[in-house]
Amino acid sequence: MVKELKAQGVDMIIAVSHLGIDESSTDTSIKVAKGALGIDLIVDGHSHSTLVEGLNGENDTLIVSAGEYTKNLGVVELTFEGNKLVDKKAKLVTKEETANIQPDAAVEKVINDIKESQKAILSEEIGKTDVTLDGERDQVRAGETNLGNLITDAMIDVSGAEIAITNGGGIRASIQKGTITKGDVITVLPFGNYIVTKMLTGSQIKEALENGVSAYPETKGAFPHISGMTFAIDTTQPAGMRFIL
Template identity: 50%
Template sequence: MNFKKLSIALLTLVLVMTLSFTVLAEEVELRIYHVNDVHSRVEEDDYAGSMGYAKMETLIKQGRKEKENVMFLDAGDTFHGQTIANINEGEAISHILDLMDLDALTLGNHDFNYGQDRLKELAQMSNFPFLAANLSRKDGEEIPYTQDYIIKEYNGVKVGVFGLATPETSYKTHPKNVEGLVFNNPIITANAVVNELESKVDVVIALTHLGISEGSKYTSKMVAEEVPGIDLIVDGHSHNVIEGGMMVNDTMIVMAGEYSKYLGYVDLTIENGEVSNIDANLIPREDTKNVEKDYIISTVVDRINRANQAITSQVVGRTAVELNGARGSVRTGETNLGNLITDAMRAKLDTDAAITNGGGIRASIDQGEITQGEVITVLPFGNTAMAIKLSGADLKAALEHGVSKYPATEGLFPQVSGIKFTFDGDAEAGNRVQQVWVGGEKLDPDAVYTVATNDFMKAGGDGYTMFKEAPIVKEAGGLEEVLMDYIAANSPVAPETEARILIK
């Protein structure tokens, strides 16, 4: 036997096996589950199309069994929106997401709805970080409830995740909730953070609440176009369903719709410190019919609901028709629920007209009994109703502003009472409103009208700056209370659309 040849053959085999093992060792797979704009749609809901957190947890747990490396991210608008969250100001959501082992959350505009003090408390009680690298204070002080980024390691691969909050937060929550804060340019911020991370990590992920809406000044698509070095953007805010992800330059953008209708996941392959493959997927609610709900999450949700039931189950009246509060409807045209709400405001405050922002209407109500919980779900922000004095010119300017983003589904779109107006949706913004009537008569730009609105808009929210200096005539308490009182007094209600808003 030629031992020299045998030794060389064995050495060659060992080297090949070693090299093969080295290549395999340098290839790491990472799965990233993601959600956005859940708006506390915690439970499975046929009407809203939500799968709920319990089914999501089952899917994520299954993924953690199948995959060695799994991350779970939330792109914001998480703590507010439904009664289960609003009654305890987000604490229930924090607890549930802790049980689901959330890795990080970026702050959405509605996550500020309880104010900064409460946001600080939520950050302290949560075991996951709140990310917002472009958020700072005017006085230069540190923000106690956010951090710029996190770094996590998976089989030797370092992954950096940084957050970006939409600058629209300055007017898409109540202005008092963001006093003293600065929402810096997300593109400039992203460049700076990526430059800092590139020497520290192998994979860069931006967890953003920017959206891809044409009505937004800053979008995640702009970040991908102008900031090299981001492998993945997990986005929210515009509620888009991005099937298979969207490649912009070398960056993949993903978004999973809204209201827990989808659970997104992205599979990354990292070789020699570089992303060699990226695959984006969505699991729609209709594909989860046979998925069992996670026992722990279901039990926690049931206990929270039982504690809240004494409040939410009280019947305030009935509706003879379905009340349309769908996002795509209240932000682009007149709806019967928008009419009901503004009629209630105008009746309560005895004004010439009423105007409320479509973005403040967050759900529909089925025909039949109306419970207190349903009204709170429709009007979850705790806004107060108030009457102000406006000149006819300012009232028209408000309507112009309200339709300025049409046909984009923006929350500033107005729902009105005591007003009828026509506008040209194809005309240049600022010159769209054609005719306006108040109380059945043509608007007089020099006349002074009393207008019922909410405190969010009065403070300039959603960009209604013409309301800021308007004198307040009187206030009427919570908007949800105003609506409940009106329903109780006029039950059964049966509002219709009445051509209050005509689009030409």
């Protein structure tokens, strides 16, 4: 992509990534900066790293990350001379520093108008549940839940596949007992992912499941929620060798 964009004569290249910079990632934004000469700025996520002034990575690439959960607003100031980028500076503005800032009325109106226009769609009732459907982070990333089972059962129903697997990290909320709305579904599954149906070998399925349970009993976003099959793991074995059919 760097080569393609350079050929188009762009003034700078920004990569928006979700790789992180800590040990939770095999491939990090630092590796990208080292391996892809020509990226001027990487706006990163995943590791929730708080880089107060950014990180000067390889090949003059500035890596920025604003922490987590809107605790900070990340700001990057770029200086150009003509079309040439000559300086990059990063800083963070904390939530506390913004406490006395008055909202921009025009921006607020846009937000409120969008929310109002979506109310009818999001409030549409699509089902009911007699129990709470568990999508809590600590639960879905370390074990199966009834919500994970419902989602994967629905994946089989739609696709006609024999088995279904989804990752616990993609389940973002619970659904309380009672009426289920479209808004509830979007809150649980906010990423707009598609169901992908593939022919896989048994060894490939085993490899995927091994990856998902590699951190157990610690939480991991890859923890597999499944339908159409059962499996067990031996936690006395090292990661990659835990699977029991």
